[in-house]
Amino acid sequence: MIIIFINNNVLERRKRLGLTQAQLASSVNVTRRTIISMEKGKYTPSLLLALQLAKVLETDINNLFWLGGGESEKSNH
Amino acid sequence: MKKVIIEQIGNGILVGLGTCMLVFMVANSHWDVNGTSSFQFGPFGILFLAWLIVFGIIRLGLSKLDQSYHTGEGELSAGDERERKISQRALGWTYRVVFTLLIIELFGVPVMSIGFGSRLVLFRQAVVVVIGSTLIIGFLTYLVGWIYYDITE
Numbered sequence: 195m196i197i198i199f200i201n202n203n204v205l206e207r208r209k210r211l212g213l214t215q216a217q218l219a220s221s222v223n224v225t226r227r228t229i230i231s232m233e234k235g236k237y238t239p240s241l242l243l244a245l246q247l248a249k250v251l252e253t254d255i256n257n258l259f260w261l262g263g264g265e266s267e268k269s270n271h
Numbered sequence: 272m273k274k275v276i277i278e279q280i281g282n283g284i285l286v287g288l289g290t291c292m293l294v295f296m297v298a299n300s301h302w303d304v305n306g307t308s309s310f311q312f313g314p315f316g317i318l319f320l321a322w323l324i325v326f327g328i329i330r331l332g333l334s335k336l337d338q339s340y341h342t343g344e345g346e347l348s349a350g351d352e353r354e355r356k357i358s359q360r361a362l363g364w365t366y367r368v369v370f371t372l373l374i375i376e377l378f379g380v381p382v383m384s385i386g387f388g389s390r391l392v393l394f395r396q397a398v399v400v401v402i403g404s405t406l407i408i409g410f411l412t413y414l415v416g417w418i419y420y421d422i423t424e
Binding site for chain 1: 354421
């Protein structure tokens with residue numbers, strides 16, 4: 195069975211912009227727990243939330259989320 | 272998570288007290304053929320009413336403190352899309368457990384009626400306990416499901 199998952203660098207982008215989890219959560223109207231879960235890679239956000247995050251984190255959605263695999267794919271972004 | 276814990280424990284207590292009240296009522300109330308009737312709710316009736324008021328106040332307080340909690344939606348209140356997804360999954364667990372229990376009870380209650388024989392009051396009380404227990408198990412299943420998905424997702 196092929197397992198497809200989504201990688202993200204929300205944590206890196208958030209830290210680069212100096213935002214706290216609570217600030218990011220507040221700016222996209224979600225709970226802090228959702229941001230934590232996303233940063234751990236446990237939760238895959240909806241397209242709407244992903245687009246909102248990309249806007250707040252001042253990046254392109256493709257740089258924030260990408261189809262998962264190993265570290266090699268992540269390093270391409 | 273706090274809102275779901277409060278809501279489900281409160282619901283469980285409410286149904287538990289309601290079940291005890293009805294068990295008492297079944298044993299102590301009567302409806303005669305000549306039209307006279309007497310209904311007694313007993314001490315559990317007072318506790319049930321008291322908890323209904325206290326729980327209502329707790330829910331109102333919670334809705335003021337937690338923006339993601341709405342009294343109308345109760346345990347299905349969700350703060351965001353992740354919580355909505357967790358609610359749906361926990362509801363799936365609850366649906367399966369409650370319906371499985373109801374199917375078992377559908378066959379179990381007639382068998383139970385044979386076992387109780389002429390002890391009609393005891394049988395009626397047992398049916399009330401079975402229904403009440405199913406509801407409480409349903410509340411607990413939702414709570415466990417919610418906590419499980421909140422931790423794992």
